[in-house]
Amino acid sequence: MTRRLALVGLGPGDPELVTVEAARVLNEVDYFLVADKTASHPGTADLIAMREAICERHVAGEWTLVPVPDPERDRDDPGDYAGAVRDWHEARAQAFERALLEHPGDAAILVWGDPALYDSAIRLADRIVERGVVDVTVEVIPGLSSVQLLAARHRLVLNVIGGPITITTGRRLVDDAVDHDNLVVMLDGALACRDLPDPAAWHIWWGANLGSPGEQLVAGRLPEVAGDIWERRSAVQADQGWVMDTYLLRRV
Incomplete structure (x- = not known):
């Protein structure tokens, strides 16, 4: 069965800057996926906490946030920046794919800012669709950048x-x-x-x-x-x- 995968732009972090459309979609899906960089960058736990604050503010009832460990990007070869980013995107797609397989139902990926501007969420979702392991329909919800x-x-x-x-x-x-x-x-x-x-x-x-x-x-x-x-x-x-x-x- 085809599942819904919503890429929800949350804005820059302030719960008051979340759009009405984004808040509606957060209440329609079953759980939220968020990239978790804390293993390599412990200070980024705040970024997850700010997303949790947004969910607490805008989601009625109980909600589930699923952290997805974010693969490290190879930064040792600046001459092959594009190749390093492509490899990183592939590893991220596989990580989110595993999370989708482990958690049934419709999901939203919580995107910082707007998914269309210097963010890899749309490419990530496109790669998941291309791989064909999980049957999802992707939608993009814009956010304040x-x-x-x-x-x-x-x-x-x-x-x-x-x-x-x-x-x-x-x-x-x-x-x-x-x-x-x-x-x-x-x-x-x-x-x-x-x-x-x-x-x-x-x-x-x-x-x-x-x-x-x-x-x-x-x-x-x-x-x-x-x-x-x-x-x-x-x-x-x-x-x-x-x-x-x-x-x-x-x-x-």
């Missing part, structure tokens, strides 16, 4: 009038900044904006752990605030055991 919350916290319009937005990663930032003047940067653990050849030409709006109690915000000319951003980022990492940050760079 950290990018939207960053703009709201800083009272920003992400685009300039009539202009484009480039969404990129820290890995690609230096190259992308050559031809683009308005960039949203994600997945940047090294704060690559500090390596831009013309830092004085940029204004930055930065946020970390948006929607959580440890939220941090900084804005200003890049050379003037980059040091403060790095210090705050390091402090959040040390205090909470995890940090998720994003920022907007705009050429002055």
Whole structure:
């Protein structure tokens, strides 16, 4: 029998930022699956606890959360980044597949932020379908992203009038900044904006752990605030055991 697999975007972590649609779907499925990274990153237990708080707030009656141990990604060969990610996605698909086989009924994968933006949940579900071991129908429930919350916290319009937005990663930032003047940067653990050849030409709006109690915000000319951003980022990492940050760079 075909089962339902819902990929539910929960937003950045604040229970108040969960959409009405997401809350409805959480009440329709039998259990929730969540990637569990605590074996290799103990500080990420907070990420599971925040999902539990969302379920407690929005799900009527009893609910079941099933942690799925998250396979480690090979980070030793930066030259084969794409291959390492593909292998990791395959291992994740198998892990979630095992959880689905062990737990009958309809399920929801609890996705941080929005499933469509720098998240592997949709690729994960597609791989489960392709493998054909579990018969599921996949649906995607959008969620508020950290990018939207960053703009709201800083009272920003992400685009300039009539202009484009480039969404990129820290890995690609230096190259992308050559031809683009308005960039949203994600997945940047090294704060690559500090390596831009013309830092004085940029204004930055930065946020970390948006929607959580440890939220941090900084804005200003890049050379003037980059040091403060790095210090705050390091402090959040040390205090909470995890940090998720994003920022907007705009050429002055």
